[in-house]
Amino acid sequence: MIKKILVGLIGLGVIVLAAFLVIAWKPSIDSVDPPSEGEFSQEQIDRGEIxxxxxxxQTCHTTDQEQPYAGGLAMPTPFGTIYSTNIxxxxxxxxxxxxxxxxxxxxREGVSRSGAHLFPAFPYTHFTKMTDGDVADLYAYMMTREPIQAEAPENTLEFPFNIRLLQAGWKILFFDEGRYQADSSKSDTWNRGAYIAEGLGHCSACHTPRNQFGAEDESQAWEGTVINNWYAPALNGSNRSPVAWSEDDAYAYLRSGGSPHHGVAVGSMADVVHAGxxxxxxxxxxxxxxxxAGLNPSDGADLAAQQAAEAINAASNKRTPSSLMGEGERIFAYACASCHYNDPDSPNALRPxxxxxSAVFAPDPVNLIRVTLEGVSLEEGIPGAMMPAFGEALxxxxxxxxxxxxxxxxxxxxxxxxxxxxVRNQRQQ
Incomplete structure (x- = not known):
């Protein structure tokens, strides 16, 4: 009886393995000659650039700004380091x-031309939502870039995570292939934003925590997390900032790099706003x-202004008499307050x-530590405004x-x- 059970289990295992290999195997696609000049219209190339x-x-596939899209950027993961490819x-x-x-x-499927499964550090889990037209336009743009001969370093993933075939199993568990489906209950404007955020922009790839297998934890969608040594804040109601995102605030932040009620874009988000x-x-x-704004609905600009004024006034009332100042308050008074004090009725995006x-309200202080040590360059935040670095002064x-x-x-x-x-750890990094 035991022998029969073992034979049955082995037979079942062989069947399961065979079925998995059938599902996992992807054929290679024949190579083509590089597209000739003039194969794509300028209009299509321009759309592809957008x-x-x-x-x-470009941010993920570039290490040298003089060689855009040539790959080689190191992306540390809990399973080892993955390097972006030359595109x-x-x-x-x-x-x-x-x-x-x-x-x-x-x-849209996470499979290379050779048939190898791509690691989900490449966000095909989001790009799967792209339309045929957008994929074609992006292809036109990439195929008209300057060819650069550059081989990316070998990935250093630990066994068995370095076995690409196993990615097929990961996809079965965590990948939902398919194009974006518009929500008929929402406006065209909202649907356009959702298509970009959930698909092209892959926003949740940074703003959602991941599970032990490296997949986004849908039960904590938009809850915020640390990624690339920056804290990507929660975008839903769990964000503790005193002012909810209004459409006007969100537009100002995404268009110019700063909002008077939230702060300025730095680090990875500065790349998204200004380069992306x-x-x-x-x-x-x-x-x-x-x-x-729909992730954490507010009552618009008027309420945002009221919430901002209340937060500034509340903070002002907490300040201690000058004779009782502690070290932190003295440093703020002498080094920071001249720029960061705002009129409650008219907050300033240049000097929030x-x-x-939002960095002061975040559960993790990494953004505030890094900005204090490194400052904000003229290329970050709102162009033309900067904050000096205090890493050497303090x-x-x-x-x-x-x-x-x-x-x-x-x-x-x-x-x-x-x-x-x-602070010490960040300074060492």
Whole structure:
């Protein structure tokens, strides 16, 4: 009887393995000659450039700004490091021999021209929502870039995560292939924003925590998480900032890089706003703003202004008499307040009041630590405005004291723990 059971289990295992291999195996797609000059219209190429921006393609596929899209960017994961690939039309190291069919399959199914499964660090789980027209336009744009011969470093994923065939199992569990389906109960503007945010822009790839298998945890959608050593804040009602996103605030932030009621775009988000969305038409930005405001509905600009004034006034009332100032408050008064004090009735996006800044309300202090140490460059935030770096002027203890003061005086949130150690770690990085 035991022997029969073992034989049965082995036979079942063989059947399951055979079925998996049938599902996992993908054929290669024949190579093609690189498209000739003039094969695509300029209008199509221009549309493709906008789509590439909405997908933030250049940021992930570029290490040297003089060699855009040549790949090689290291993306650390809990399973090892993945390097972005060369997506220029170089026939040897890039995608110059890829047909539009092969390109479309990679974008929307996560399978390369050779038939190998792509790792989900490439967000095909979102790009699957793209329309045929957008894929074709993006293909036209990529195939008309300057071919660059550059081989990406080998990935350093741990076994068994380095076995591409196993990605087919991951897809069975976590990948829903299919195009974007419009919500008939929403406006065209909202649907355009949702298509960009959920598809092209793959916003939840940064703003949603991931499970132990590296997939987005749908039970915590839009709850915010740390990624690339920046905190991508919650975009839904769990965001603790005192002012909810209105459409006008969201539009100003995504179009210019700053909002008077939330702060400025830095780090990875600065790349999204300035490098990614810079060429997008206003209709696309307005659509994104409408969609974003809908994740945590507010009563519009009037309520936002009221909430902002109340938050600034509440923080002002917490300030102690000058003779009782602690170290953090003294540093703020001498180094920060001249720029970051706002009139409650007219907050300034160029120099946001800290009682409104989302980084001060975040559950993780990494953004505030990094901005304090590194400053905000002229290319980040709102172009033309900058903040000096205080990394050399302040010690770890002084930065920690400053941030502890801001957390206690500007918010009603619990204190951050081990601030000095966190500052030290960020400084070392």
């Amino acid at each position: 789509i590439a921006g909405l997908g933030n393609c 220029t039309p170089d026939p040897e190291t890039g995608i110059g021999q890829w047909s539009e069919e092969a390109f479309s399959r990679a974008m 969305l810079g060429l997008a038409p206003d209709d696309d930005i307005r659509g994104l703003a409408t969609w974003l 009041d800290m009682a409104l800044n 010690t770890d203890r002084e930065v920690a004291s400053l941030l502890a003061f801001l957390r206690s005086s500007q918010t009603d949130q619990p204190a951050w723990s081990d601030l000095e150690e966190q």
